[in-house]
Amino acid sequence: MEPGIEDEKLKEALDLLEEIERVDEKKGYDRLVKPLRQKERRLLAWRRVVLSSAAVILPLLVAGIWWSVREKAEVPPLARVDAIVPGVNTARLILADRKEILLDTMSARNLTLVSGETVRKEGTGVVYENGQKTSETVVYNELVVPKGGEYDIVLGDGTRVWLNADSKLKFPVSFTGKERRVYLEGEGYIDVARDTARPFIVETREQSIRVLGTAFNVYAHEGERMTYTTLARGSVQVKDKKTGKSVALHPGEQLCLDVADRGMVVREVDVRKECAWKDGMFVFNGQTLEQIMLKLSRWYNVTVFYQNEEAKKIVFKGNLPRYSDFQTMLSILEKSSEVKFSEKNRVITVSI
Structure with missing residues (x-):
């Protein structure tokens, strides 16, 4: 993703957030400030009639009205979170000899x-460039993105992979043979360089995804019940490793695999929303708080209770913009529901 495009997407998200904040400010004005202004105008009229006595009475009257209205209208403070910032561009590269490089x-x-x-190093990631191969032996490197991070990589064949927080990609430094095979854990958006002679295969813990040249998103975090494969363009063949069942996807479709009962469901989705994370957006389209907090916990590197x-x-x-501070995220969630958050030592406690 070119920096200009990412900045444009982030600006759209920030404009939306500012609009939300403006609405909240207007509601606060109507609820708190406007009644005070009306009362102040009535007091000024009364002052013209009883000017002499107002010099003594008015200050006390105004103070009484202010504290009375404030006490009735005051809203409990939102959750206070100390210095929890959004994720940054960070990753480590593990070489074949297990040497680690902080990119x-x-x-x-x-x-x-x-x-x-x-x-x-280039832009927000790294690019692999093939040198003179002297051996057909496959050598693997691994890109590891921690919680609170994101990174992208261009593989030796030109395929580009965006990795979300708490994700890993194991890949050959140079593709040899009749196929291109990588191993993914977590979430990644993959734009595959077309090569009709060598299919591109993404292996996850539960699935094997086979393509030629296409773009798709894979969500496959270990320990979660559901995995999702979303196709942006081209075509993919997704195979369940345990049952052997295969499903072909077309652009705009998403395969949902239930890891517990091996159920597979294909549904139509808005690909732009499903893959918005790589363009700097959080899109919560009818998701539960548990699903949302899983994503936020990885991005902001916090624990949720x-x-x-x-x-x-x-x-x-x-x-919402992915680069908003955590306090903003929690405040908006609190304002739109009965849920409440508190934070201590990066542990977020959720209650209703």
Whole structure:
């Protein structure tokens, strides 16, 4: 994704957030300030009639009215969260010899691997460039994005992968043989370079996804009951590793796999919303609070605890910038429901 396009998407999200805030400010004015202004005008009229006595009475009267209205209209403060910031561009690269490189702090722009390939830092990620191959042996590297991070990579064949927070991609530094195979854990958006002679295969814990040239999103976090494969363009064949069942997807379709009972459901979705995370947006389209907090916990690197199981089932809709501070996120969720949040040592307690 070019920086200009990402900035444009983020600006749209910020404009939406400002609109929400303006609405909230107007509601606050109508509820608190406007009644005070009306009372003040009545007091000024009375002052003209009883000017002499108003010099003593008016200050006390105004103070009494102010505190009376304030006491009735005051809204409990929202959750207070200390310095929990959104995710940043960060990742570590694990080489074939298990040496680790922190990419966001790597000073050199280029890194030459033992196998001959060059890794170049560019924009928000790294680019692999094939060197002179002297062996057909497949050498793997691994890109690891922690909680509170995101990163993208261009593989040796030109395929580009955006990795979301708490995700991993294991890949050959150079593709050899009759296929291109990578291993994904977590969430990634993959724009595959077309090569009709060598299919591109994405292996997750539960599925094998086979394509030629296409763009799709894979959500496959270990420990979660559901995995999702969403097709943006082209076509993919998704195979359940345990049952052997295969499903073909067309653009605009999403395959939902229930890891517990192996149920597979194909549904039509808005791909732009499903993949909005890579363009700097959170899109909560009828998702439960539990689903939302899972995403936020990875992005902001926090732990979530529920005092009430019922809170997990509350459903929300809306679009928000991924780069908003955490306080803003929680405030908006609180204003649109009965849910309440408190924070201590990066542990978020949820109650209703």
